[in-house]
Amino acid sequence: MPFSALDSAAVARALAQLVAGPEDLVDAYFERQEVVAVPPDGEPPGVRIWRDDGLAVRLVREDRSFLASRDEVSRGAFEEALRQVARARPRTMAPLPPLGAGAWPAEDDLTPLKQAPRGVVRQLRERRLAFPLRLTVRRHRRWLQVVSPQLVPAAQAERWYSWQADLPWGTSGGLLAELGRAAAEEMATALAASFRARDAAPPAPGRVPLVLAPAAAAVFLHEAVAHALEVDTLALGGTPQAALGVRLGSAGLDVVDDPAAAPADLRRSSDDEGCAVTARWLLRAGVVEQVLADRLWARRSTALAPGAARRSHRHVPPAPRSLYLRLLPGVATLEELLAAAPGGLFLDAAERGRLDPLGGSFSLRFPHAQRIGEAGLGEPLGPCVLRGRVAELLQRVTAVGAETRVAGAGWCAKGGQRLPVWAEAPALLLAEAEVT
Amino acid sequence: MNDLDRAEEVLEQLAGGGGDAEVYLKEGRGRRFSLSPEGELCHFVQEQGWAVRAGDGRCSFFVAASGPPRPRGPWPEPDGYPLRLPDAVEPAPWREPAEVESPLLGEREGVALLAAIAEALARELPGARLRGALLEDGSSVSTLASTQGVRARWRQRLAALRLLARRGDSPVEVSLERAEREARRFHPGALASALADRLAAVDAGAPPPRDRGDMVLAPPVVARLLAHLAPLWLGPEAAERAAALGERTRLAAAAVTLVDDGRLPEGLLSAPVDGEGVPTREVVLIEAGGFRQPLVAWWQRGAWQSSGCAARPSWRDLPLPGPTHLYLRPDPAVRAGALLAAISRGYYLLDTRGPGWCDLRTGRFALPVCGFAIRDGRAQAPLGAAWLVGGVAALLRGIQAVARDLAFSSLGGMIGAPTVVATGLEVRRAPG
Numbered sequence: 001m002p003f004s005a006l007d008s009a010a011v012a013r014a015l016a017q018l019v020a021g022p023e024d025l026v027d028a029y030f031e032r033q034e035v036v037a038v039p040p041d042g043e044p045p046g047v048r049i050w051r052d053d054g055l056a057v058r059l060v061r062e063d064r065s066f067l068a069s070r071d072e073v074s075r076g077a078f079e080e081a082l083r084q085v086a087r088a089r090p091r092t093m094a095p096l097p098p099l100g101a102g103a104w105p106a107e108d109d110l111t112p113l114k115q116a117p118r119g120v121v122r123q124l125r126e127r128r129l130a131f132p133l134r135l136t137v138r139r140h141r142r143w144l145q146v147v148s149p150q151l152v153p154a155a156q157a158e159r160w161y162s163w164q165a166d167l168p169w170g171t172s173g174g175l176l177a178e179l180g181r182a183a184a185e186e187m188a189t190a191l192a193a194s195f196r197a198r199d200a201a202p203p204a205p206g207r208v209p210l211v212l213a214p215a216a217a218a219v220f221l222h223e224a225v226a227h228a229l230e231v232d233t234l235a236l237g238g239t240p241q242a243a244l245g246v247r248l249g250s251a252g253l254d255v256v257d258d259p260a261a262a263p264a265d266l267r268r269s270s271d272d273e274g275c276a277v278t279a280r281w282l283l284r285a286g287v288v289e290q291v292l293a294d295r296l297w298a299r300r301s302t303a304l305a306p307g308a309a310r311r312s313h314r315h316v317p318p319a320p321r322s323l324y325l326r327l328l329p330g331v332a333t334l335e336e337l338l339a340a341a342p343g344g345l346f347l348d349a350a351e352r353g354r355l356d357p358l359g360g361s362f363s364l365r366f367p368h369a370q371r372i373g374e375a376g377l378g379e380p381l382g383p384c385v386l387r388g389r390v391a392e393l394l395q396r397v398t399a400v401g402a403e404t405r406v407a408g409a410g411w412c413a414k415g416g417q418r419l420p421v422w423a424e425a426p427a428l429l430l431a432e433a434e435v436t
Numbered sequence: 437m438n439d440l441d442r443a444e445e446v447l448e449q450l451a452g453g454g455g456d457a458e459v460y461l462k463e464g465r466g467r468r469f470s471l472s473p474e475g476e477l478c479h480f481v482q483e484q485g486w487a488v489r490a491g492d493g494r495c496s497f498f499v500a501a502s503g504p505p506r507p508r509g510p511w512p513e514p515d516g517y518p519l520r521l522p523d524a525v526e527p528a529p530w531r532e533p534a535e536v537e538s539p540l541l542g543e544r545e546g547v548a549l550l551a552a553i554a555e556a557l558a559r560e561l562p563g564a565r566l567r568g569a570l571l572e573d574g575s576s577v578s579t580l581a582s583t584q585g586v587r588a589r590w591r592q593r594l595a596a597l598r599l600l601a602r603r604g605d606s607p608v609e610v611s612l613e614r615a616e617r618e619a620r621r622f623h624p625g626a627l628a629s630a631l632a633d634r635l636a637a638v639d640a641g642a643p644p645p646r647d648r649g650d651m652v653l654a655p656p657v658v659a660r661l662l663a664h665l666a667p668l669w670l671g672p673e674a675a676e677r678a679a680a681l682g683e684r685t686r687l688a689a690a691a692v693t694l695v696d697d698g699r700l701p702e703g704l705l706s707a708p709v710d711g712e713g714v715p716t717r718e719v720v721l722i723e724a725g726g727f728r729q730p731l732v733a734w735w736q737r738g739a740w741q742s743s744g745c746a747a748r749p750s751w752r753d754l755p756l757p758g759p760t761h762l763y764l765r766p767d768p769a770v771r772a773g774a775l776l777a778a779i780s781r782g783y784y785l786l787d788t789r790g791p792g793w794c795d796l797r798t799g800r801f802a803l804p805v806c807g808f809a810i811r812d813g814r815a816q817a818p819l820g821a822a823w824l825v826g827g828v829a830a831l832l833r834g835i836q837a838v839a840r841d842l843a844f845s846s847l848g849g850m851i852g853a854p855t856v857v858a859t860g861l862e863v864r865r866a867p868g
Contacts (some may be wrong), residue, residue: 042517
């Protein structure tokens with residue numbers, strides 16, 4: 001842990017100098033991030049490493065926030081940031097001990113990362129597939145320590161992987177909780193589906209039943225449920241608390257944001273503001289029970305609980321976002337879901353979605369589809385877009401699969417912050433939804 | 437010790453291992469001011485980082501990190517890919533823009549500027565209000581040194597503004613983006629007027645299901661289209677792509693001359709060298725409608741003339757060929773108003789409402805736009821939330837005239853265009 005030697009008590013005392021009233025919110029955010037990438041075959045330079053650490057100090061007073069961020073963890077950088085957010089030297093500044101993030105660990109074994117592309121190619125060969133492929137695999141590690149005058153939670157650490165494939169007919173990619181044979185299979189399966197549908201005609205526009213595989217359901221839930229219930233999104237259309245108690249989805253939908261239930265390397269006990277995370281029931285039997293909120297919004301209403309703040313790096317303020325969504329499983333097998341959707345579409349992957357926070361319209365793009373025939377899955381089809389209003393689409397969920405899978409819902413880019421988002425979801429059946 | 441000395445120190449340590457190496461340092465300071473439903477934010481940011489590329493004909497590595505450079509590493513084991521770096525070439529004489537010396541916007545100035553825009557908007561269009569704003573004012577210093585003899589240091593200054601506005605309880609909002617050398621050049625009245633035009637264009641109108649006509653495209657619309665098309669002109673394969681789009685000698689209408697220039701006078705990203713230390717220059721990609729040459733980096737040049745076009749927006753980024761100031765050359769003799777006045781039936785599209793999409797494989801694009809229907813040279817009715825839909829080849833061949841009002845948008849490099857008149861495109865209610 002890079003911040004294990006950080007004198008958090010001294011930092012907390014220094015932050016306390018900025019507090020002028022009980023409503024003031026003050027915190028310091030120390031972070032370290034590392035990305036290691038193995039580039040596509042033959043592409044210089046070879047192994048690529050990004051190592052990044054720094055700090056940010058924040059003061060929120062009434063409706064005004066002040067943030068100062070630095071690319072360095074040191075006493076000087078912290079004191080300067082403190083002065084900038086105070087916009088004056090604090091009245092009495094206790095001397096601070098030296099601050100630092102500790103040395104970077106010695107280089108660890110990158111062999112699994114380097115072998116991952118070869119594993120994918122091997123998997124493709126086993127499926128008798130070969131096509132030009134530029135595959136980049138990255139390992140991401142992140143450590144953070146939040147300190148506020150009243151609160152010093154445990155330091156947090158995360159590790160995950162991402163991949164991106166440039167193909168002659170487009171790009172494909174995703175997030176992985178871990179590397180290994182299962183991950184290679186997952187990447188190869190996605191690439192094979194993309195290859196098979198590369199020249200396929202898109203499905204005819206119309207209203208058809210849809211079966212979303214767990215990976216596609218993960219993206220759908222992130223875009224349609226999580227984004228719709230982020231307090232900053234809700235505030236664009238009115239009072240966020242007004243969403244509580246509203247029926248947003250069908251009775252079969254139980255959706256929980258639960259960062260503490262994530263796989264071990266992603267698991268969190270506190271959010272990016274240092275607040276304890278909780279199992280946050282966004283939808284219980286389709287009804288909104290809680291929304292995603294951070295400390296800034298929680299100051300304004302007791303109905304809003306903090307603990308869902310995230311920030312992609314220190315140079316941006318935290319914002320309410322989901323981290324690990326769970327859609328509780330139903331009872332249907334995939335075969336039963338497909339049997340209930342003859343003539344419909346099976347969607348095994350989803351790309352980017354868009355939610356209009358003011359009008360409520362929603363769209364989600366799928367890179368390819370597959371026809372559902374009487375005898376099961378039929379021919380591959382090209383890209384298509386699911387369109388509708390969020391509540392209308394969520395109320396069209398008529399069955400939920402029994403078998404859940406952990407899936408990366410992808411990189412969320414809302415508000416200029418690029419954050420990895422995750423979900424644990426089963427397959428879903430949507431009755432008669434509009435596809436173009 | 438200055439930045440170049442620091443870079444030299446790192447090179448010295450790396451040179452001990454043999455092979456080639458390059459050190460890139462970047463420092464920046466900035467102020468950000470934003471208005472949003474969360475309230476008002478004032479952000480003071482200081483960034484500092486460095487990157488090293490090192491290797492030989494067999495293997496190499498890339499390391500980037502925040503803070504001051506660490507000459508003694510530790511450096512990772514080079515991997516199985518070769519590295520080539522450009523030889524040093526003396527750039528043409530360069531004069532730094534005067535604005536790099538001017539102080540960044542102060543807290544009160546930033547907040548006052550946003551408040552002034554909000555007040556001007558409310559005056560310009562009753563019921564209109566600023567729903568969000570982000571103002572950034574920053575400066576940076578980049579330093580580059582390599583074992584090939586490259587030694588370069590350049591400074592840049594950039595201010596960017598993004599505004600979001602709504603009228604009353606309308607569910608439609610519009611945005612406006614502008615960039616300048618420094619934030620003090622933003623004029624609240626002009627910005628409010630541009631926002632009011634856009635709100636008026638989307639608020640009351642209902643776009644036709646599908647219609648053609650002469651399209652007068654304002655600079656932000658053309659810039660967005662050019663940004664979508666930019667990959668077509670990159671790399672040695674661009675010649676084949678251009679050939680596939682039409683006859684090689686007449687790829688586009690005669691009014692189309694497309695240029696990229698990394699040292700454009702008054703250009704916001706202008707610098708004497710690119711992210712690899714290669715001198716920047718003007719490159720004409722399409723001249724009077726005919727394909728002339730692609731945009732290629734030094735290591736891609738082949739039969740083409742290369743230019744310093746390796747973009748390196750931050751110390752985290754590997755240098756990547758791309759446009760710096762890519763623009764459609766304006767016609768200094770033509771006023772935008774004259775183009776508009778000559779339209780008997782068509783549309784004047786003011787701005788985009790989002791990025792839209794362009795599929796370069798199928799050659800089709802759709803842009804969400806706002807604007808007005810035009811009859812006999814005058815705005816007849818707002819168009820509402822419409823889409824501009826068409827084909828890439830038809831767009832390039834359909835540009836009939838260009839005006840002189842060149843303006844740039846920040847779209848992954850600065851992309852610029854004047855107002856143009858285009859035919860062969862459609863306005864639709866939905867992207868289709």
